[in-house]
Amino acid sequence: MEHPLTREIIDVHCHSLAGPQQEQLIASGLAKLRQAGVSRQVVMCLVNTRFTAEEMAGLIPAGFDNCGDPRCYEVDTLLRLVQQSEGMLLPMVDTRCMTGNPTERLQEYLARGFKGIKGLYLAEAGNDLKLSSIPELFGITPREFHDREWEIFGFAEANELPVLYHMDVNRYQDVALAILRDFPRLRINFPHFGISRKAIRKLFDSSSNVYTDIAYMRPHIVKDPQSYKDFIQHYPDRVCFGTDALLYQPEIVLQYIDLVRSLQLTEDLETGVFSTNPRNYLGLPAVTH
Numbered sequence: 184m185e186h187p188l189t190r191e192i193i194d195v196h197c198h199s200l201a202g203p204q205q206e207q208l209i210a211s212g213l214a215k216l217r218q219a220g221v222s223r224q225v226v227m228c229l230v231n232t233r234f235t236a237e238e239m240a241g242l243i244p245a246g247f248d249n250c251g252d253p254r255c256y257e258v259d260t261l262l263r264l265v266q267q268s269e270g271m272l273l274p275m276v277d278t279r280c281m282t283g284n285p286t287e288r289l290q291e292y293l294a295r296g297f298k299g300i301k302g303l304y305l306a307e308a309g310n311d312l313k314l315s316s317i318p319e320l321f322g323i324t325p326r327e328f329h330d331r332e333w334e335i336f337g338f339a340e341a342n343e344l345p346v347l348y349h350m351d352v353n354r355y356q357d358v359a360l361a362i363l364r365d366f367p368r369l370r371i372n373f374p375h376f377g378i379s380r381k382a383i384r385k386l387f388d389s390s391s392n393v394y395t396d397i398a399y400m401r402p403h404i405v406k407d408p409q410s411y412k413d414f415i416q417h418y419p420d421r422v423c424f425g426t427d428a429l430l431y432q433p434e435i436v437l438q439y440i441d442l443v444r445s446l447q448l449t450e451d452l453e454t455g456v457f458s459t460n461p462r463n464y465l466g467l468p469a470v471t472h
């Protein structure tokens with residue numbers, strides 16, 4: 184069955200980890216992606232001002248090569264790339280290593296043009312990403328970590344900012360449900376199907392503001408495409424296109440576009456994943472076809 188190419192593709196989930204040396208590569212990559220139909224890429228920005236490069240390494244999953252600032256202060260480099268991208272790149276502030284008063288810091292980033300918030304629920308060691316525990320790294324109690332995350336969610340909800348929140352929603356189902364209960368208007372994306380397709384169904388069923396994305400899921404989807412197709416059919420307005428690509432890896436974005444096309448979804452479903460769902464999640468106006 185043939186259907187016309189989707190008009191636009193929005194990648195709701197990529198990372199930078201790029202330095203000034205990658206600027207050329209990124210510019211040509213964005214041109215390639217634009218040609219492939221990508222209109223926007225939402226890119227996470229690390230804002231470390233306190234931890235050492237070694238400590239930061241404990242907060243970056245294996246397999247992501249940092250070509251940028253070894254201490255992961257990405258703000259100035261990324262904002263320059265955003266400016267050069269002519270509206271294609273939308274920056275989100277990554278709060279995993281953000282120190283200081285969350286509200287004050289987020290206000291600063293909002294003023295500098297950030298469009299959303301990224302967080303990770305790393306409440307303890309032994310999490311799914313095998314990353315450092317944030318309470319341990321920050322020297323705070325789990326309760327203080329919880330309060331910090333809640334302040335961030337409150338800020339996002341009040342300012343209508345989308346939140347990309349990495350969380351194992353099966354292991355932390357109670358916390359996930361508490362987020363939805365306490366912040367009913369918050370638009371939140373638990374990426375990678377929340378690490379559990381079974382558990383994220385419960386969240387979808389309890390709030391229409393919950394989304395997910397397919398970032399980093401390619402090997403799983405390739406292995407069992409039908410079950411992912413069924414899932415998208417069951418939740419047609421929740422699954423967003425995302426890639427977890429670094430800004431200098433446009434080939435990964437192209438692979439993920441092919442991956443979605445290989446599922447041979449109906450035109451409506453495919454447009455949902457590529458465009459409508461990302462727009463609803465990000466709070467962008469709908470496109471009129």
Ligand SMILES: [Zn+2]
Pocket residue numbers: 196198398427
């Ligand atoms: Zn990611």
